[in-house]
Amino acid sequence: MSADPAAVQLEAVSKIYGDFAALRKVTAQFTAGQCYVILGENGAGKSTLLRVIAGLLHPTFGSVHLFGSETAQEARQRIGYLSHASMLYDEMTALENLRYFAALYANAPTLPPQEALTLVGLDPILKRPVGQYSQGMRQRAALARVLLAQPELLLLDEPFSNIDAASAEQMLRVLAELRRQRRTILLTTHQPELARPLADVFCQMCQGEIVAWNPVATNAGGVA
């Protein structure tokens, strides 16, 4: 096992909705600086797992520890979460959205919004509101929002779904750079071949449990 500290530690975490268990006693440790690609069919519990780690869902049983044992408030500044939805306002431009979210991180060092947009290959002076963006552009703008706070832990829920090849490639480049910077990445996807250049470990989820951990032997994180 690695001697690196755990960015995320889950102890017998369960999430139950009525008589359906979305997560079943998941005990896991995600080492800091590694990229974990979480695979599994629809309903396997991937999104629930990320939402529980992000603090957006409270586990029914068990506990989640982030970066040792910090309070949720402290940990929040160090997490970036990208979901299926863009988490952006359709009526505002990408730059307006990012300026707004940057203001919510007033006490933490943030990337300038223009720089975050340039990183993901979007033009910061684009006047169109996000509602008129293509799915690929919207997903890249959403990634720029995540990057604003320079998070140490990135929780990315299917970042490559429904986007064009060019957007996927751009996002892969950004994620590869983050991996080189030793950020911890937890990424769920149905396209393992896309995430292969990033992955340190593939995790397989099935019916609310992590059933397999497959470390990738050598991966320099290179994306062409």
Add this chain to the structure above:
Amino acid sequence: MTYLRVLWAHLQKDLRLEWRSKDAINGMLFFSLLVVVLFSFAFDPTTAVSRQIAGGILWVALLFAAVTALNQTWTRELRHHVLDAQRMAPAAPGALFLAKVLANFLFVAAVEIVLAPIFIVFYNLHALGQGWLLWIVLPLGTLALVINGTFFGALSLRTRNRELLLPLILFPISIPAVLAMVESTTAILTGEYDPGLWIRLLTGYDVIFITLSLLLFATILHAE
């Protein structure tokens, strides 16, 4: 200082979104104008009767109109899961709540500014009491409506029938405030009795509910 900066960022965003969509103001304006005109035609009141009933009609029209706007105030945050991004940001939840209250206050106040001259013409009104006291009663009454509406709007956010639930919770809890608004307005218009007690009651109501809402809002925001 940080708190004020975050509050300003939320407020600026809400004003910008409303300026671009005009969802809340258009709905409120149309609804309140309709109520005022319909009551005027239905009762065809004399000037003396108008003074007796105008307070009630005005506040009931504003209460119903405000609900249409208050229902949308949080729905906007649910679209594309923007609320999740706000929940994950390290900013104080109270700033989000206060900004929403301020934004809703400004929207309802804008409607009042348009409605007031029409109301005076249709009901042939002039105050027999101390007319300047309306400058105190109107903001206090509006604040009472929007504090509760914003708070209970957030409370009913994750329910399936939130459009129905908001008035069901809001109207009963607003009864003391509505009584104080109507009585103080009627007292000012007729000059028959002193509105002082009702204005004090309205002030107390505002102070109590804004304090309680600020104390409880973080719990509601982070509830599932």
